[in-house]
Amino acid sequence: MKCVEFRGMAESYQAGELPVDTNHEVIAHLDGCAACRGELEARVALRLTLRAAFEHSPTLAPDTRFVADVRSLLTGRSTSQGRFGGRTSWLAMAATLILVVAAGWALGWGPGRPLSRPGGGSAAVSALAAHAAGDHRYCALEHALDEPVISLEEAARRYNPAYASLRDVVAQSAPVREGGLEILGAHWCVFKGQAFGHVIAQRGDHVVSILVAPTSQASAAGSPPSTCQSADGLQVACFDARGHGVFVVSDLAEGDVLQLARSLAPVLQAYLAEA
Incomplete structure (x- = not known):
């Protein structure tokens, strides 16, 4: 494996998406390439820093009312005419939830x-x-x-x-x-x-x-x-x-x-x- 090939699949390697044989090829390449090891460590450090910043940022924390309404919706205690005032507001809340999930995916918080x-x-x-x-x-x-x-x-x-x-x-x-x-x-x-x-x-x-x-x-x-x-x-x-x-x-x-x-x-x- 060449360095350019590793760089092309580094994200997939971190996400655990590579086949077993390819994973072993990446590991073998990293064993002999200090430059790619350094790049991997930099990628890992950046991802961990972003996760920690996102997790602990008070400005990115969900609004308490939003959390309460989502919890109420999921447990079946709310109706379509809840505090958000009808279907349009529920759709807006759903869109917000999708944005939160999308942000999680962007930082590598998908399944697994x-x-x-x-x-x-x-x-x-x-x-x-x-x-x-x-x-x-x-x-x-x-x-x-x-x-x-x-x-x-x-x-x-x-x-x-x-x-x-x-x-x-x-x-x-x-x-x-x-x-x-x-x-x-x-x-x-x-x-x-x-x-x-x-x-x-x-x-x-x-x-x-x-x-x-x-x-x-x-x-x-x-x-x-x-x-x-x-x-x-x-x-x-x-x-x-x-x-x-x-x-x-x-x-x-x-x-x-x-x-x-x-x-x-x-x-x-x-x-x-x-x-």
Whole structure:
């Protein structure tokens, strides 16, 4: 892949719209091209900055009366002759709602792209946080992925040797050894073009996903875990591990997910540094 080809599909790569094979070509190109890695990090930083500015801007917050009327309409408590005075006003309100949705799409908040806040790992890892949350929801919780899963062993032969012992490594971590986390299964899966090695576990009544994906970062040191996304009832903690991003996703409290990631990080970072 050439740099000009990467630039032409960079937005699709960030949005998770590329086929699996093309996604792997992009990752391989980023591994060897510092200029394109820098461009990707700049794109990610810009998108995160825009999201944060939009989310926290008081001038862009919806009017409280507008929110109340939309809520009333959606719950069936309003009539066509509500406070907006008839059909014309309801159409105007609908048009406003469409504009709000369109603004969300412009900032990359379409399906599978929930609002997030910056933080956690490198820019390349943070860019995959929404994909990790989506994989947890549609694979671990709803079992509704578009593509079939394969075993970690098969994925190791086809794509990345690091997947081979992923389940065994998680089993050696403190949360599993101490009985606070039970492994339910493990496989390789794809969500919106992004592939993950996926270990599914359970803590009490809560399902936890530990997801590993190759990234364009090749740092051997890794990074300490931190919260990189919180949206739609899911918390995502992430960290770097020598050319891989690791994500811990669950509906547990944010502090619990972060603590779990910190407990898993030592064994996973050590393993991926040697894989």
